[in-house]
Amino acid sequence: xxxxxxxxxxxxxxxxxxxxxxxxxxxxxxxxxxxxxxxxxxxxxxxxxxxxxxxxxxxxxxxxxxxxxxxxxxxxxxxxxxxxxxxxxxxxxxxxxxxxxxxxxxxxxxxxxxxxxxxxxxxxxxxxxxxxxxxxxxxxxxxxxxxxxxxxxxxxxxxxxxxxx
Amino acid sequence: xxxxxxxxxxxxxxxxxxxxxxxxxxxxxxxxxxxxxxxxxxxxxxxxxxxxxxxxxxxxxxxx
Numbered sequence: 001x002x003x004x005x006x007x008x009x010x011x012x013x014x015x016x017x018x019x020x021x022x023x024x025x026x027x028x029x030x031x032x033x034x035x036x037x038x039x040x041x042x043x044x045x046x047x048x049x050x051x052x053x054x055x056x057x058x059x060x061x062x063x064x065x066x067x068x069x070x071x072x073x074x075x076x077x078x079x080x081x082x083x084x085x086x087x088x089x090x091x092x093x094x095x096x097x098x099x100x101x102x103x104x105x106x107x108x109x110x111x112x113x114x115x116x117x118x119x120x121x122x123x124x125x126x127x128x129x130x131x132x133x134x135x136x137x138x139x140x141x142x143x144x145x146x147x148x149x150x151x152x153x154x155x156x157x158x159x160x161x162x163x164x165x
Numbered sequence: 166x167x168x169x170x171x172x173x174x175x176x177x178x179x180x181x182x183x184x185x186x187x188x189x190x191x192x193x194x195x196x197x198x199x200x201x202x203x204x205x206x207x208x209x210x211x212x213x214x215x216x217x218x219x220x221x222x223x224x225x226x227x228x229x
Contacts, residue, residue, distance in 0.1 A: 090212045093212060094205075094209050098208050102204070110193065113192055114184075
């Protein structure tokens with residue numbers, strides 16, 4: 001913890017501590033956070049994606065909420081029905097081992113991707129030009145110079161030419 | 166004249182930034198999101214001990 005946090009609000013201290021730890025161990029902290037979020041709290045993305053109507057009542061929306069919260073606020077769940085801890089555990093595990101690293105690497109490299117695409121655009125244009133214009137013209141021309149009859153070309157060469165194109 | 170050049174440069178930079186942000190959003194929504202949904206459904210399904218075909222059927226049934 002840094003000296004600037006001394007004597008400050010405990011919540012602010014916690015935030016500083018979290019940010020510092022995140023800075024030191026990005027992947028581990030993201031994995032743990034993601035696990036907790038999936039297991040317990042709200043994941044907004046799925047909430048909006050799957051629940052256009054009646055956000056807390058449709059079965060789909062339960063995917064969108066952190067699993068534990070989804071079970072607690074589920075109006076279809078009976079009062080005496082125990083919480084499904086196994087399901088919560090699965091969601092937490094999924095958040096920890098799959099979602100956390102996936103987000104870390106994807107959003108970590110997303111800044112570089114458009115730059116890379118811009119750099120390779122020229123090459124892509126070149127390849128596309130050859131594929132779409134030169135190849136379809138060149139293939140029939142090269143075949144027509146051989147001794148094969150036009151009927152034979154129509155019968156089984158044309159589909160293969162199309163496929164190749 | 167100098168001011169004009171600077172303004173043009175700034176505009177160009179701004180446009181570049183906008184394109185960069187837009188392409189990032191597009192990449193995220195068109196490339197990552199569909200793949201992530203597949204990973205999510207199959208990942209959680211497999212962790213529950215379901216078979217591949219069962220997950221496909223269940224996803225079709227509930228989410229289409």
